[in-house]
Amino acid sequence: MTNKNxxxxxxxxxxxxxxxxxxxxxxxxxxxxxxxxxxxxxxxxENDLNSKIERFNKIKNxxxxxxxxxxxxxxxxxxxxxxxxxxxxxxxxxxxxxxxLDDLIDGVSSDLKKRIHIRSVKDxxxxxxxxxxxxGLMMSKILNVNDRRALKGAIDLGIAMQLTNIxxxxxxxxxxxxxxxxxxxxxxxxxxxxxxxxxxxxxxSIQKIPFRYKFSIIVARRIYxxxxxxxxxxxxxxxxxxxxxIYVNNFEKIYQTIISLFDLILVxxxxxxxxxxxxEHAIISQEVDLDERI
Numbered sequence: 001m002t003n004k005n006x007x008x009x010x011x012x013x014x015x016x017x018x019x020x021x022x023x024x025x026x027x028x029x030x031x032x033x034x035x036x037x038x039x040x041x042x043x044x045x046e047n048d049l050n051s052k053i054e055r056f057n058k059i060k061n062x063x064x065x066x067x068x069x070x071x072x073x074x075x076x077x078x079x080x081x082x083x084x085x086x087x088x089x090x091x092x093x094x095x096x097x098x099x100x101l102d103d104l105i106d107g108v109s110s111d112l113k114k115r116i117h118i119r120s121v122k123d124x125x126x127x128x129x130x131x132x133x134x135x136g137l138m139m140s141k142i143l144n145v146n147d148r149r150a151l152k153g154a155i156d157l158g159i160a161m162q163l164t165n166i167x168x169x170x171x172x173x174x175x176x177x178x179x180x181x182x183x184x185x186x187x188x189x190x191x192x193x194x195x196x197x198x199x200x201x202x203x204x205s206i207q208k209i210p211f212r213y214k215f216s217i218i219v220a221r222r223i224y225x226x227x228x229x230x231x232x233x234x235x236x237x238x239x240x241x242x243x244x245x246i247y248v249n250n251f252e253k254i255y256q257t258i259i260s261l262f263d264l265i266l267v268x269x270x271x272x273x274x275x276x277x278x279x280e281h282a283i284i285s286q287e288v289d290l291d292e293r294i
Contacts, residue, residue: 004079006034013227016253017220021213028090028142035087036104036135038080043111044176053112059084060105067098094141100134100293107131116178121194122283124166124180129155129284132162137293143213151294152275153205157221159280160198164228167191168246185237192228199225201276206267214267219260223248226256 007030008015014033018026042056062081066088077085091101107130110116118124136158140151166173166180167188174183181187202221206214226248234240248256275281281290 004034005030006037013223013248013253014220016223016257017216020216020219025142025213028094029139031083031086031090032135032138032142034083038083039105039108043108049112049114056109056112060109063088063101063105090142091138094138096138096141097293100137103130103288103293104134104138107134111178114177116173116180118180119182122286124163124191125159125280125284126287127180128159128162128166129288129290132158132165133284134158134293140209143209143217145209147205147208148294149272149275150205150208152277152281152290153202153208155281155290155294156198156205156277157202157217160195160202160221161224163191163195163198164224164231167195167231168227171241172245185234185240188231188237188240192232195228196225198277198280203263203267204270204273205275207270207272215260215264218263218267219257222256222260222263223253226252 007018007026011033014029018029021029038059039056042052042059045052047055059080063084066085087101090096091098107127110127110130118127133155136154136156137151140154145151145154170181170183170188173180181191199221206217206221209217227246230246230248231240234243234246284290
């Protein structure tokens with residue numbers, strides 16, 4: 001594994017929640033995040049588009065070649081190659097289907113365009129599944145979750161978090177010629193309303209996560225959801241633009257962590273519900289067969 005802890009450096013909310021995981025699970029989660037970060041960094045860097053595509057294809061080819069090798073202990077790797085090598089080994093050790101990793105790569109590669117202009121809910125949901133629902137599925141496998149309802153909930157939590165990201169990064173994305181949603185507060189509010197539906201759908205399935213991992217997921221869910229609620233407090237586009245990047249500070253994280261103790265109790269008292277996002281999963285499955293991934 002690379003010496004750099006990408007989770008601690010770049011993902012403060014997830015790293016906070018990771019504090020409540022056993023060390024081995026935390027390390028595996030960090031490997032997963034590092035892989036996602038390597039892909040995202042290429043798509044987000046300021047180089048010209050052709051250079052980014054060339055770099056991304058180099059990473060993708062190394063990933064494919066690593067999957068085809070019987071022995072993953074390869075000498076003389078650079079940092080990115082080490083991260084990819086670690087991820088492939090992690091996927092094989094945790095029975096993560098390769099098709100899910102392929103979905104993630106396809107999702108990030110869709111950002112390698114001069115202009116991104118998403119206007120349909122269908123395309124927004126498919127994109128959110130690919131870049132984040134996949135991560136929820138992979139994280140579930142790391143947590144030794146195999147229940148189908150729980151895996152659907154993991155997809156939902158990933159999508160909810162991605163929709164939160166999209167709502168938070170409208171100004172930043174616009175500078176990069178990316179419009180996942182229209183850059184106005186009405187659409188930001190609508191996107192967060194959609195994210196709330198997915199956060200709700202993810203909750204009762206947490207029952208099916210092994211006990212020692214439950215609290216960490218509850219904390220991550222609550223802290224990330226709070227980002228969306230802070231965005232809504234801005235109330236209009238002018239306040240939103242003035243606020244800069246919206247995040248949950250450490251004091252707020254402590255508060256949300258304490259409240260998460262009540263969520264932990266509630267998740268045991270609440271009967272597990274049928275999956276609530278059947279319609280949305282059917283929309284995604286028009287292009288990506290979710291049953292095959294689960």
